[in-house]
Amino acid sequence: MNDLNTIREIMLAAAIESGATVLSESFHQFSPQGVSGVIIIAESHLTIHTWPEHGYAGADIFTCGTTVQPEKAAEVIIERLNPKTHSIIQIYRGMAEPKQKVTG
Numbered sequence: 001m002n003d004l005n006t007i008r009e010i011m012l013a014a015a016i017e018s019g020a021t022v023l024s025e026s027f028h029q030f031s032p033q034g035v036s037g038v039i040i041i042a043e044s045h046l047t048i049h050t051w052p053e054h055g056y057a058g059a060d061i062f063t064c065g066t067t068v069q070p071e072k073a074a075e076v077i078i079e080r081l082n083p084k085t086h087s088i089i090q091i092y093r094g095m096a097e098p099k100q101k102v103t104g
Helices: 002-018 070-081
Strands: 022-029 035-040 042-053 058-064 087-091 100-103
Touching: 002 035, 002 042, 002 070, 022 058, 058 070
Parallel strands: none
Antiparallel strands: 022 035, 035 042, 042 058, 087 100
16 A cells, blocks of 8 residues: 555556556655555546555546446455455436445
8 A cells, every 4th residue: 555556556457447548647655655646547537545554545436438337447446455344435426416326
């Protein structure tokens, strides 16, 4: 959770394996610890922020259209970070009354 290259590889894999079109990326290593990053995809973006001192990482997967599988991106991130616990909150945007689904 404190290695920029590992976090970058996980996020790129999540984007690619979900079927997204990667356009660009930006990652930052904080001192003394923590990583933040964004993958810009043609279909929107994926972000992550880690707090190693708290054993916590938060990721957001924003997509549009029907070609990307955001669930697959989440699966890749969870599998590769291998957390003790995780939760997923899925919010459907762009609707008059957004739906929400919580799992984990």
